[in-house]
Amino acid sequence: xxxxxxxxxxxxxxxxxxxxxxxxxxxxxxxxxxxxxxxxxxxxxxxxxxxxxxxxxxxxxxxxxxxxxxxxxxxxxxxxxxxxxxxxxxxxxxxxxxxxxxxxxxxxxxxxxxxxxxxxxxxxxxxxxxxxxxxxxxxxxxxxxxxxxxxxxxxxxxxxxxxxxxxxxxxxxxxxxxxxxxxxxxxxxxxxxxxxxxxxxxxxxxxxxxxxxxxxxxxxxxxxxxxxxxxxxxxxxxxxxxxxxxxxxxxxxxxxxxxxxxxxxxxxxxxxxxxxxxxxxxxxxxxxxxxxxxxxxxxxxxxxxxxxxxxxxxxxxxxxxxxxxxxxxxxxxxxxxxxxxxxxxxxxxxxxxxxxxxxxxxxxxxxxxxxxxxxxxxxxxxxxxxxxxxxxxxxxxxxxxxxxxxxxxxxxxxxxxxxxxxxxxxxxxxxxxxxxxxxxxxxxxxxxxxxxxxxxxxxxxxxxxxxxxxxxxxxxxxxxxxxxxxxxxxxxxxxxxxxxxxxxxxxxxxxxxxxxxxxxxxxxxxxxxxxxxxxxxxxxxxxxxxxxxxxxxxxxxxxxxxxxxxxxxxxxxxxxxxxxxxxxxxxxxxxxxxxxxxxxxxxxxxxxxxxxxxxxxxxxxxxxxxxx
Amino acid sequence: xxxxxxxxxxxxxxxxxxxxxxxxxxxxxxxxxxxxxxxxxxxxxxxxxxxxxxxxxxxxxxxxxxxxxxxxxxxxxxxxxxxxxxxxxxxxxxxxxxxxxxxxxxxx
Numbered sequence: 001x002x003x004x005x006x007x008x009x010x011x012x013x014x015x016x017x018x019x020x021x022x023x024x025x026x027x028x029x030x031x032x033x034x035x036x037x038x039x040x041x042x043x044x045x046x047x048x049x050x051x052x053x054x055x056x057x058x059x060x061x062x063x064x065x066x067x068x069x070x071x072x073x074x075x076x077x078x079x080x081x082x083x084x085x086x087x088x089x090x091x092x093x094x095x096x097x098x099x100x101x102x103x104x105x106x107x108x109x110x111x112x113x114x115x116x117x118x119x120x121x122x123x124x125x126x127x128x129x130x131x132x133x134x135x136x137x138x139x140x141x142x143x144x145x146x147x148x149x150x151x152x153x154x155x156x157x158x159x160x161x162x163x164x165x166x167x168x169x170x171x172x173x174x175x176x177x178x179x180x181x182x183x184x185x186x187x188x189x190x191x192x193x194x195x196x197x198x199x200x201x202x203x204x205x206x207x208x209x210x211x212x213x214x215x216x217x218x219x220x221x222x223x224x225x226x227x228x229x230x231x232x233x234x235x236x237x238x239x240x241x242x243x244x245x246x247x248x249x250x251x252x253x254x255x256x257x258x259x260x261x262x263x264x265x266x267x268x269x270x271x272x273x274x275x276x277x278x279x280x281x282x283x284x285x286x287x288x289x290x291x292x293x294x295x296x297x298x299x300x301x302x303x304x305x306x307x308x309x310x311x312x313x314x315x316x317x318x319x320x321x322x323x324x325x326x327x328x329x330x331x332x333x334x335x336x337x338x339x340x341x342x343x344x345x346x347x348x349x350x351x352x353x354x355x356x357x358x359x360x361x362x363x364x365x366x367x368x369x370x371x372x373x374x375x376x377x378x379x380x381x382x383x384x385x386x387x388x389x390x391x392x393x394x395x396x397x398x399x400x401x402x403x404x405x406x407x408x409x410x411x412x413x414x415x416x417x418x419x420x421x422x423x424x425x426x427x428x429x430x431x432x433x434x435x436x437x438x439x440x441x442x443x444x445x446x447x448x449x450x451x452x453x454x455x456x457x458x459x460x461x462x463x464x465x466x467x468x469x470x471x472x473x474x475x476x477x478x479x480x481x482x483x484x485x486x487x488x489x490x491x492x493x494x495x496x497x498x499x500x501x502x503x504x505x506x507x508x509x510x511x512x513x514x515x516x517x518x519x520x521x522x523x524x525x526x527x528x529x530x531x532x533x534x535x536x537x538x539x540x541x542x543x544x545x546x547x548x549x550x551x552x553x554x555x556x557x558x559x560x561x562x563x564x565x566x567x568x569x570x571x572x573x574x575x576x577x578x579x580x581x582x583x584x585x586x587x588x589x590x591x592x593x594x595x596x597x598x599x600x601x602x603x604x605x606x607x608x609x610x611x612x613x614x615x616x617x618x619x620x621x622x623x624x625x626x627x628x
Numbered sequence: 629x630x631x632x633x634x635x636x637x638x639x640x641x642x643x644x645x646x647x648x649x650x651x652x653x654x655x656x657x658x659x660x661x662x663x664x665x666x667x668x669x670x671x672x673x674x675x676x677x678x679x680x681x682x683x684x685x686x687x688x689x690x691x692x693x694x695x696x697x698x699x700x701x702x703x704x705x706x707x708x709x710x711x712x713x714x715x716x717x718x719x720x721x722x723x724x725x726x727x728x729x730x731x732x733x734x735x736x
Contacts (some may be wrong), residue, residue: 605732608659615655 003055005064007080007482009047010090011129014040018122027117035105036230037118041101041125045094051082052091057491059083059199061135081135081198085492088332088485089132089264092339096256097125099459103347104248107354117157117246124150128257132264136196136228137186140265144182144229147258148175154253155245167241174238178228185221188214198268205271214611219272219279222265223286230262232320235289236313237553250305255312255346256339263319263335267328270495274326283323284408288415291317293551295422297430300547302536303360304349306432311386312342314419318401321416326497327404330474333485334401337393337470342384344463348379351452351460352434356445362433362454364441365538366529372447374457376435378464383431385467387424387520388513395513396471402509403476403501424517428524437529443486478506635687643684650677663718664726668709673704 018041025033051060064078080086088210108117110135127146156168191197192214193204208215226232231239243256266273266283273280291314298310307558315338322331332445353360369376379568385392388399398420439446451457473484546552650673657670679698686694716726724731 605729607728607732611655611659 003051003060003082004062004064006047006051006054007064007082010044010051010082010094010421011080011126011133013043014122014126014129016040018119018126021115021119021122021607025119028115030105030109030114033115033118034101037122038098038101038105040122041094041098044090044125044129045098048087048090048094049331054086055082057084059491061095061199067139070190071194074190074196076136076138076196077169078139079135079197080133080139082133083492084488085264085267085332086133088336090129092260093125093128093132093257096339096343096463097121097128097252099462100248100252100256100343100347103251103325103350103456103459105247106453107248107350108246111246115159117154118155120150120157121252124154124253124258128261131261135198137198137201139188140268141179141182141186144225144261144265145179146501147253147261148172148179148229149624151175151242151249151253151258153251155242157245157249161244164244167244171238171242172591174235176227178225178235181221181224181228185225188218188221192218198482201269202271205269205275208272208275211276215272215276216278220274220282222269222272223279223283225555226262226266227286227319228262229265230259230316230320231290231313232262232316233293236290236294237557239313240306240309240550243303246306247346247353249545251343251346251350254309255342259312259316260319260335263316263323263331266323267332267493270326270328270493273323274497280324280326282324284321284412286320287317287320287322287324290314291315291321291419292415292422293553295419295426296547297550297602298426299422300544301426302363304352304362304365304430304434305346305360307362307426308342308345308349311345311423311426312338314385314423315342315351317419318398318416321412322401322404325404325408325494325499327401327499328493328495329486330397330400330404330499332489332493333474334397336473336485337397337467339387340393340463340470341382344378344460345382345386345468347456347460347463348382350377351375351456352379354452354456356441357448359441359445361441363533364445365434365439366437366441367439368449369435369436371446372435372451374451374460379431379435381467383427385470387427387517388420389517390514392469393467393470396474396476399476399506399509399513400474403506404499405503407499407501420513421516421520424520427525428521429528432524432528436525438531440448440531440533476506478503488585497574510620511549546582587606629638635684640684644681647677647681647684650680662727664719664728664731667728668712668716670686672705672709675701686732 017036020036021028021033028036043557049442060082062080062082062270064080067076067078069075101118104117104121106116110118124147127143127150129143131140131143131147134143152168152172156165158164186196189201193201195204205215227235239254239259243250245254273283281617294310294313294317298307298314301310315334319331319334319338322328322334352365352368352372352375355375356365357364381392385394388395402413402416402420405416473487473488475483477483549555635678654670654672654674654677654689658667661667661670679701682694682701686692686698718732720726
């Protein structure tokens with residue numbers, strides 16, 4: 001089929017859904033709204049499948065129309081690129097997106113703003129599709145900003161709650177800081193390389209020298225953008241707060257798709273990162289620090305969604321480490337498996353929250369497996385997938401990242417290994433405290449606890465299956481010669497980095513993984529299935545206190561950034577605003593006011609006086625006239 | 629042969645002086661009188677002073693345009709009188725006075 005038609009089918013349906021639901025949603029029945037909302041991503045998914053069979057292993061450029069053109073070479077059009085990388089991302093975005101739309105119909109059905117929610121989700125999906133398919137940096141940036149906007153709208157979806165609004169603003173501002181880096185990088189690229197088209201850029205990057213200062217600046221600025229969007233240190237604190245939004249939003253935007261945009265960006269621009277080992281070093285350590293800090297914070301969180309949020313940050317850290325090592329395909333592979341199991345975990349957590357009538361504190365849960373058989377099953381699958389239990393999805397992708405780290409940098413490998421242990425600990429803690437043991441909460445809620453309806457369970461089943469089989473696309477060479485993801489993405493990401501680890505290492509890693517997982521499972525089982533809530537209390541001393549308080553990161557930011565900023569703005573307000581602006585601006589008004597008061601005396605109210613002045617005026621006028 | 633009109637037995641200057649005098653009387657009346665009806669009458673006086681001058685000059689210069697103009701002025705004056713008197717009646721109903729100085733609420 002014609003590539004333009006397919007592209008249009010991939011791109012526009014969600015926008016149409018947004019427009020219809022956004023304008024007429026409040027007057028349509030909920031079923032119709034849900035149907036229209038789901039039709040958009042589903043159409044995109046089907047179009048992606050068609051594209052997969054028609055344009056595999058090619059890079060099909062579709063130029064819809066010109067957006068703007070600066071110089072002869074800097075042409076920015078609505079130009080889209082259907083290649084293997086964007087197709088894989090499209091599969092993730094539209095596939096997981098469709099499932100989450102379906103889930104949302106069940107989850108949000110009782111909400112007044114149901115139509116608004118579905119419209120926002122559609123708009124988000126449209127922006128994400130632009131981001132993924134864009135063939136030049138400004139268009140990618142447009143999608144990048146679009147998803148940021150939708151993230152803001154959806155975090156603050158329940159806008160009558162001030163705390164949620166604050167979370168939405170925090171996410172928006174944090175992302176703005178990153179976006180500033182991104183856009184500066186775009187300017188620098190345009191100035192240095194005189195093009196913004198990805199294909200040309202890749203060539204020019206590969207021809208440029210190693211570690212040139214301008215390349216280092218570009219990569220660092222781009223990475224600032226990545227730290228904002230993909231929640232890396234030091235800008236990750238917005239993501240845990242973003243859990244204020246409804247759970248499907250957390251699953252779709254803040255776990256499966258939007259936050260991986262940064263990873264996607266680096267993979268798209270792999271050529272320039274390959275040319276700057278200096279930046280790659282920074283990226284590795286930032287990723288490692290993020291993975292470590294987030295994983296340790298997750299150990300002490302009691303909110304079911306917060307644990308998953310920190311887990312997401314930590315997993316993003318893994319991907320960033322892989323990017324820093326130059327293993328772009330591995331990072332994208334982890335993006336894919338992570339999208340499956342993290343969406344699954346979030347959605348099943350949503351199912352638990354839904355079933356318990358809004359309860360999110362795991363200290364008040366327990367024993368739910370008898371009430372929610374299916375949710376329990378899929379949550380278990382998600383947990384095993386994320387901790388890397390063979391042969392589920394997370395096992396293969398995480399194993400690959402660890403292998404990459406091992407072949408590049410042993411200390412980083414050890415750090416990531418430690419993070420994996422933490423991951424196992426907090427995930428099993430979450431699982432056991434929610435579904436096993438005895439119920440610890442309010443008995444009223446227990447009596448009402450129920451399994452979610454089929455419309456919510458169906459996406460969970462699909463995601464559970466994907467979480468089980470997702471890893472088979474990227475099996476290590478010990479098992480199979482053919483690494484499906486690797487050979488699929490090679491045409492798009494033709495980085496020459498090779499990572500080789502011995503088979504012995506692989507076997508040792510797997511044995512170790514299974515042993516550690518078994519040990520962690522045993523320990524967490526003992527500790528978190530107990531009837532008492534003491535295991536969940538915030539600790540008042542030692543390392544536990546640091547973790548419960550999230551390393552006081554928010555407080556530190558408050559102290560070193562927000563406070564000085566506030567003092568500075570106060571000073572500007574007092575001095576510059578009052579004296580410099582207010583007085584200058586108000587002086588013409590003041591003069592006019594005074595003058596008006598003086599001239600007002602002429603308006604005495606006496607008619608004879610008016611007539612006299614009129615006659616004098618006439619006489620003067622006629623005299624002038626006659627003189628002529 | 630040219631036959632002078634009856635009006636032309638008196639020279640044009642006299643008409644003009646009379647018109648100007650009437651106009652001045654009317655103008656001064658408008659300015660100094662307080663009773664709104666007197667003021668109104670003075671306005672009529674000014675109109676008629678102009679009418680007189682128009683009629684006289686039109687005759688002296690044998691141009692009927694001025695006399696046509698007079699008819700227009702009279703028609704407009706009639707309309708103005710009806711509206712003006714109605715306004716005066718309403719004013720009186722509102723504040724029970726015809727003193728023009730009391731209608732000064734719009735002053736600055």
